[in-house]
Amino acid sequence: MGDPIWSVDATLKAKGFSLSFPPSTYRGSIYPHGNRVTIEIELHDLTFVELPKVTLIDRGSLQEKTLAHLNADNTICYVGEAGLPLDLYEPGGSVLRILRETEIALERSFGDQAANDFEAELASYWGGAYNVYVALPPSTAKGIEHAEFLDIGTAETPLFMVVSTGKWKHLPTRSRRPIRIISLPNKLKYEPAFKSKSLAGIINWLGSKALIRDAIIAATAASEHIFLNSPNALIGWKPALPANLKMLQKAGSIRKAFLEKKVAKSLGDIGLERMIGIRFDLQTIVQRNLLAKTSLAGKKISLIGAGTIGGNLARLLVQAGAGCGEGFAIYDTDVFRPGNLGRHVLGFADIDRAKADAMASFLRGFHPDVQVRPFHRNALTEWNALERSDLIIDATGEYNVAIALNDLRMKSTRDGNELAILHTWVFGNGIAAQTFLNLKDNFGCYRCLRPIFDGPWRYAPVKDIKKLPDMAPAICGEAGYIPFAADAPVTAASLALRASLDWAAKRPGQRLRTITLDYDDGKDVKWTSPLRINGCPACGS
Numbered sequence: 076m077g078d079p080i081w082s083v084d085a086t087l088k089a090k091g092f093s094l095s096f097p098p099s100t101y102r103g104s105i106y107p108h109g110n111r112v113t114i115e116i117e118l119h120d121l122t123f124v125e126l127p128k129v130t131l132i133d134r135g136s137l138q139e140k141t142l143a144h145l146n147a148d149n150t151i152c153y154v155g156e157a158g159l160p161l162d163l164y165e166p167g168g169s170v171l172r173i174l175r176e177t178e179i180a181l182e183r184s185f186g187d188q189a190a191n192d193f194e195a196e197l198a199s200y201w202g203g204a205y206n207v208y209v210a211l212p213p214s215t216a217k218g219i220e221h222a223e224f225l226d227i228g229t230a231e232t233p234l235f236m237v238v239s240t241g242k243w244k245h246l247p248t249r250s251r252r253p254i255r256i257i258s259l260p261n262k263l264k265y266e267p268a269f270k271s272k273s274l275a276g277i278i279n280w281l282g283s284k285a286l287i288r289d290a291i292i293a294a295t296a297a298s299e300h301i302f303l304n305s306p307n308a309l310i311g312w313k314p315a316l317p318a319n320l321k322m323l324q325k326a327g328s329i330r331k332a333f334l335e336k337k338v339a340k341s342l343g344d345i346g347l348e349r350m351i352g353i354r355f356d357l358q359t360i361v362q363r364n365l366l367a368k369t370s371l372a373g374k375k376i377s378l379i380g381a382g383t384i385g386g387n388l389a390r391l392l393v394q395a396g397a398g399c400g401e402g403f404a405i406y407d408t409d410v411f412r413p414g415n416l417g418r419h420v421l422g423f424a425d426i427d428r429a430k431a432d433a434m435a436s437f438l439r440g441f442h443p444d445v446q447v448r449p450f451h452r453n454a455l456t457e458w459n460a461l462e463r464s465d466l467i468i469d470a471t472g473e474y475n476v477a478i479a480l481n482d483l484r485m486k487s488t489r490d491g492n493e494l495a496i497l498h499t500w501v502f503g504n505g506i507a508a509q510t511f512l513n514l515k516d517n518f519g520c521y522r523c524l525r526p527i528f529d530g531p532w533r534y535a536p537v538k539d540i541k542k543l544p545d546m547a548p549a550i551c552g553e554a555g556y557i558p559f560a561a562d563a564p565v566t567a568a569s570l571a572l573r574a575s576l577d578w579a580a581k582r583p584g585q586r587l588r589t590i591t592l593d594y595d596d597g598k599d600v601k602w603t604s605p606l607r608i609n610g611c612p613a614c615g616s
């Protein structure tokens with residue numbers, strides 16, 4: 076292959092483009108819906124890791140209106156949500172693809188889709204000097220409410236957040252001030268008044284509803300920031316008052332009603348320092364990667380064991396909604412020791428802390444609204460509390476714990492819709508990871524996996540059932556343990572997350588799931604739902 080720039084040069088020239096700036100900025104025409112439009116394409120990276128910049132130079136006969144997919148600096152957004160894969164080995168073809176995608180983007184600006192595109196991108200057209208992370212729960216957003224605007228950055232790195240009044244008191248803030256949130260049930264429309272430089276124009280754009288108008292005036296008189304919370308955008312501003320109003324505001328003796336009247340009369344002179352809100356509430360964060368699928372939010376989950384499996388799993392569960400809207404209980408009797416460092420999510424700062432407590436701090440660090448309750452004690456002695464969970468997860472990997480929990484679960488009067496129990500463990504020296512979900516229905520229980528004590532596992536993912544795992548012997552000050560690298564417990568945690576999400580979606584699927592990692596000693600076991608064993612001491616009649 077020759078120098079890719081020659082291939083690009085030849086391709087663009089064949090399309091009527093010419094070099095406008097050396098070394099690789101070309102100017103030429105494309106034809107959205109047959110209309111001639113002049114663009115410039117700047118090819119600074121022919122590996123396409125950084126995509127070429129395409130700028131609209133002359134819109135020709137395209138209507139004089141703002142175009143969707145056109146940024147303030149006239150660059151064109153030609154890449155859709157799914158990205159744009161380009162062939163490094165066909166640079167000429169890749170450039171043609173970019174020209175075509177640019178045409179399509181401009182064509183969309185004029186199609187039926189244009190209004191939707193504008194609305195979806197509304198916040199990016201709103202503009203603003205900075206982003207604000209808004210952690211208000213969307214479910215409670217209604218009408219007009221007060222919240223707090225936190226400045227928690229430094230002079231060098233500003234960082235602003237909006238939280239419900241009184242929340243996140245533990246965060247060190249430079250300032251904490253009231254802010255007014257106006258929640259709107261309908262999408263904000265992209266209309267000319269949207270760009271207005273004055274508050275009068277913005278109120279006009281919002282449809283001049285008295286309630287909204289009054290709220291904006293009151294907030295402005297009180298020198299509060301304002302945020303609009305709509306289904307398609309979260310945008311806000313700080314009112315910029317003219318000098319005379321600022322003076323009045325500073326003179327503290329002025330009555331509120333008088334100031335509001337003054338503000339109402341000066342709406343055309345009040346400007347906006349715009350800002351864009353980014354949703355930062357826990358509910359949105361845990362849901363955003365799951366599409367419309369059910370998260371674990373609102374489910375009462377109890378995790379037993381915060382070791383290498385449980386630690387990794389706790390983080391995954393919280394990221395999928397555990398502790399969001401409902402308490403997430405973590406039980407562990409252990410203390411975090413140096414020997415745990417090699418395969419745990421916790422680290423140096425947690426040495427000699429109770430694992431349950433250290434995990435709780437770790438998870439609260441994920442997001443301040445995570446509700447986690449650590450218990451540095453034996454979960455089995457607290458069955459009454461545990462039994463009220465929706466889902467109990469046993470991540471201890473200990474046979475005796477699993478069997479004791481299974482026994483309590485099978486004796487419980489709660490049915491499978493009310494209380495599920497999920498066991499997860501590593502087989503042997505990291506040969507495989509397995510999970511088993513028990514819904515107390517017609518399928519087997521945990522004990523059914525190995526109905527005869529000391530007998531063989533029914534679904535052992537090992538070649539030689541008689542071969543025992545290698546143990547690291549107990550040495551002074553540390554217990555004996557089964558050595559395996561972190562891949563197996565992380566796999567067990569991943570399997571358990573998947574089983575939990577399937578359970579939450581009411582599609583529990585196969586109850587016993589296996590992933591084999593070591594094919595020297597291990598073998599595949601098909602995912603299956605084991606049936607009850609006659610004479611099982613736990614679930615047999």
Ligand SMILES: [Zn+2]
Pocket residue numbers: 519520521522523524607608611612613614615
């Ligand atoms: Zn059984």
